[in-house]
Amino acid sequence: MSRRMMLAGSVLVLILAAVSLTALAQGLIEMRSPEVPPAQDGGWLLISAFVLLMVLPFVPGLLEVAVPRDRYPLPIDLEYTKDPRYMGRSARRLLLGGLGDALRDPGRHKVTLSKPEVLEIHDGLNLADNGRLDLLTWVRGDAVFGKGARCEEDIHVDGGVTFGDESFLRSVVAQGDIELGKGVHVVRWIDSDGDIVIGRDSTLGISAASGGSLRLGDGSKFRRLWGSPILTEGHDGAPPKPQVPSAVPRHDATGKTDIDDHVTRHDGDLLLDLVTNDPVRPLVVRGDCEIGDGVVFRAPIKVYGGIKLGKGAVVLGDIFAENDVVLGEGSVVEGNVFTQSAVWLGRGARVGSPARRTSVVARKNVTLGGAAAVYGYVLTDGAGEVACGER
Amino acid sequence: MVVLILKLYVILVVLVMSVYAIRHYWLTVNRLRGEQRLYYQDLVDDDLPRITVLIPMHNEELVARSSIEAILRCEYPRELMQIIPINDHSDDRTGEILDELAAEHEIVTPLHRHDGLRGKPAALNDALEISRSNVIINFDADYLPNRGALRDLALSFKDPEVGAVMGRVVPINTEANLLTRLLDLERSGGYQVDQQARHNLKLMPQYGGTVGAYRRDLVQAFGGFDPTVLAEDTDLTYRLYISGWKIVYANRVECYEEVPETWQVRSRQIRRWSRGHNSVMFRHFLPLLKSPYLNRREKLDGMLLLLIYLVPVFLLTGIVDSILLFFMGEMQIIESVFVFLFVASYNSFGNFAPFYQIGTASLLDGVSHRVRLLPFLMFYFLLNIWTISSGFFMAVLDKLQSRTAEWEKTQRFRKEDQA
Known part of the structure; x- marks a missing residue:
């Protein structure tokens, strides 16, 4: 009963407010332009319509206030945790x-x-x-x-x-x-x-x-995979050999490099194909990045464009990219591969290791070549496929 | 001359309002129809970073235990975790409760502050000194995260360019009254649409000070949180962007919070936010425009975000201006059919841009009847115009008189039995 009274009261208050506003507006108009005649019978009809239109949008809300049907907090699953085997x-x-x-x-x-x-x-x-x-x-x-x-x-x-x-x-x-x-x-x-x-x-x-382990035949199609390891057709199942970190490679193809205490930022495209002894810092490339054949890079890489690892190239950290990630034949990423675009793992490429399960996450497609291995998780919002043929 | 200035000011206000209306629609349409960027929650990695969870508390005896127990329930390797609840000059049982929890759980290491500067920034600075991790996760004392929240927040720091991450807050006391229900709608629009769309468009999602995380070494390299700033979260947001770091938004990291249940408390809160945000605006406006690390889109978004607490001031003064012109008989500002069409369009669409954004958020959240309360937000916005404007003028006085604003804690409404 009290809710109904509240509803009726609210409607009344709104109507009164609207009438008062209308009267005020009318008064202001008359004050500014005395030649405008006071509202006649037709004018009151207009005022009534105005009041109705003022009040109408609030009616569903007033009903919801008076008799709440959706008053509880938005549901949050407080038990939610990420579980690939959920x-x-x-x-x-x-x-x-x-x-x-x-x-x-x-x-x-x-x-x-x-x-x-x-x-x-x-x-x-x-x-x-x-x-x-x-x-x-x-x-x-x-x-x-x-x-x-x-x-x-x-x-x-x-x-x-x-x-x-x-x-x-x-x-x-x-x-x-x-x-x-x-x-x-x-x-x-x-x-x-x-x-x-x-x-x-x-x-x-x-x-x-x-x-x-999860072994996938050629032509398999998927959205999410979890296994340690996930192997594609042609892989012999042998555990990977440990990577021996080499010195840090860095070579500027175009643009300029800005180094601070935390990261190395490079504006423009970058080709990493030389070995230097610079200290290791995470690398941010505002362009495309290519890592030459056999080069080992020891830190995480963030790329605004795409990234390509040459034959046998190794990244001991994570790769984050906006565009496509292409891992060449026999290349290795010890960390995660994450892209807002697509990922392609070439023949014999590997992501993660038995000691550290990681992820390949792509908003678009993921293609796994023959004899490829991922230790951990593969997820695509697009299409996932095993393609063992030559690309 | 005076009339000309008043008329030009009306035109300026209309242009500013139009820019923000377009921004609202742009972000909303992106959230509805655009490509949604992935966040890092889908990464699975055995190599998680060491984290420290900071929870500033001032007289939080009603919520201290439940909040820390909620964090202890989170799924994260204990050996990589440290919880520092900060007892900041409490004169209730907060300190006692924290010591009890420390005795029960080795990873809970309270920091008791009884002297020095009061307030969240100063408390966080002290806690950063004793933190054993580089990834710092912040929660307010009344927050209840889900079990996966710590992992989902910490994983974003695998990206070497991420300086901070922000999760989503969801009001828990929506049942209390009409105000809490309106705040619930407003929060939905702010997070589900605004923050997520800015994440999608690679603009400037904001670090909100809680349900979020940042790198300790960066904050300390900036000299720590400035204890004279009321909006230390916005201050950190701009410091990070200006120096080349990114902030990401994690819509899936949801956390309950308590929102004010009285209009007086809400007014004080939003006045404080306005005062703090506008002081940050004075500080970072030019450095933002000059930053070599930001592109034009980011700078534009950052500028619009910096000026957001100035818009109600524009609107309020614009209304006063137009009333003056009305009584002066000078309402004929520009005569053109295009202007008429523009005004008609703005009245039809522009005025409703924030409502459209909030309605879209409600749609995405899958709620039903609460969206009927949308028209009532008009009254709430009217209140905001006044309180935000007063906060702006306080910030101006702070700047002119070089005075320091005092930290003011938001009143809690949770009952002891609910805690």
Whole structure:
């Protein structure tokens, strides 16, 4: 009741205010121009319309004040942290949280996860070629899906899981290894506590995350990858050799260089192909940057344009760029690669190391060449693809 | 002659208002339709920097424990973390609570200040001296960050050109009354659209003094925070940009804050901001224009941001000017159909630019009915015109009389049971 009274009071106050303003305005006009006749009957009609138009925009707000329907703070997820394996972990939590102990026997059970669903539990599963699963499935052992299998709902596997060529699946989370054949299509994501092997020309939905290694066949398409390491076709899996830092290379191609205590800033394009003994500072290049074949640079680099690493070049810090980042054959970045554009890793290129997992993040495309390795995370807002052919 | 000056001033005010209206629309359209730049939150890196979290506190017994416990809940390696709550001349139980927390957690190392200059800048300077890290993260005493906030802020310093980073603040006490709801809308517009668009366009996102981080060595190289400046955050923003550093905005790093619940407290707060911001404007306007590290777009944006607390003064004096001209019968300023069209366009679009920005922020935030309160912001803006103008004139007097403004703490409204 009090809210309604407040609403009525507010409307009344606004109307009175508007009428007073109108009267004041009218008075001012008359004072300045006495020849203007006082408002006649038609004038009051205009004044009424004016008052109505003054009050009208406030009516929805007055209703919201009187009967609040959206008064709570904007929601913040106070538990949010960055977790590359969030999909798999949250799905597993949701499944286990929605099940009582009594519901863990093989067979079909009605469960409520994010919505009411039917869960089918198997001790082990071997689905024939072109077989089909339409239910949410939990396999308490290993699972094998034949060629052309189709799974319309999420699959949880306690052991390892294999999908035959040309399979179609929504998502799978496995505690063992996952192996996908050629041309498998994942709609949402895959997650494994073990290793993951992806066949050629597969599509990996929005995320493929592995607690171990993640091997990608040529032609695989992806958005997010997590693994240590992530290896593309042709990589023998051998751990990288440690990089021996050389002296600092610096050579000004164009523009001028400004050095302070913290960073070296270079205006214009820059080619790093000479070795000098200058002290190491982070480098900011306001142009494009190229690092020559075999050159080792020991600090982070920020580039306003694009950056290209030559054959066997090494950057022991991070790379931040506005335009494309091209890592040449056998080149190495020990830190992160971050760009507002695209990234291309050439044959045998590497980002990160077993001792330091890092990221390749690009707003546009990420292309991984053959025998490339990333220790950590790959994310693209555009399209990700493994392309082992010559570029 | 007087009439001519009054008329020219009206034209100047109209031009200034038009520039800011265009700026509002430009930023809003960018946020709605433009390319959104990535922030560094998506980096995953085992090599995180060592950080120190500073929390200045003056009589914060109601919120001290909950704020520090929220930071302790954050996901960040403990061995790389130090928390320095600064007990700045408190005469309530703040110091006692901080000592209790220090006894419970090794990484909490309170700094008790009982003498020397009062105020946030002086307190931060003392804390920087005992910090063990180069990356300093600042929170106000009433802030509640999410668990990933420290990591997301600290990662931006992997970029060698980043001098500071700013997160987003979200009012927590929106339910209190109409004022807090209006402040909620205003904050949405300021962060979700304004700051993010300036980040997208590589302009000059602002460091806001809290839910943010900076490099200690840079601040100390500048001689520390100036204790005579009320807006030490804006001062740092301009010092960084002018000397070639960048500030990035992290929209995903969200943190609850408490906003004033009474018009008197809000007026005092915004008057203080205006006074501090305008004193920074006097100090940095020319160095900004001369800086060799900034391009023209950045300088223009920096200039518009520096002058933002001058706009209400322009508007207020412009209104007084036009009333004078009205009574003098001199309202015919420029006679042209184009001027008529311009005025009509401004009345149709320009006046609503800030509302458009806030409405867009509400849309992006996915809120529903609160956007109906938008027209009430008109009354709030009227209050701002007056308080900001008075803050400006105080800043002018500060400058002319070389006097030092005293720090004034914003009153807290959180009840003990909520803490």
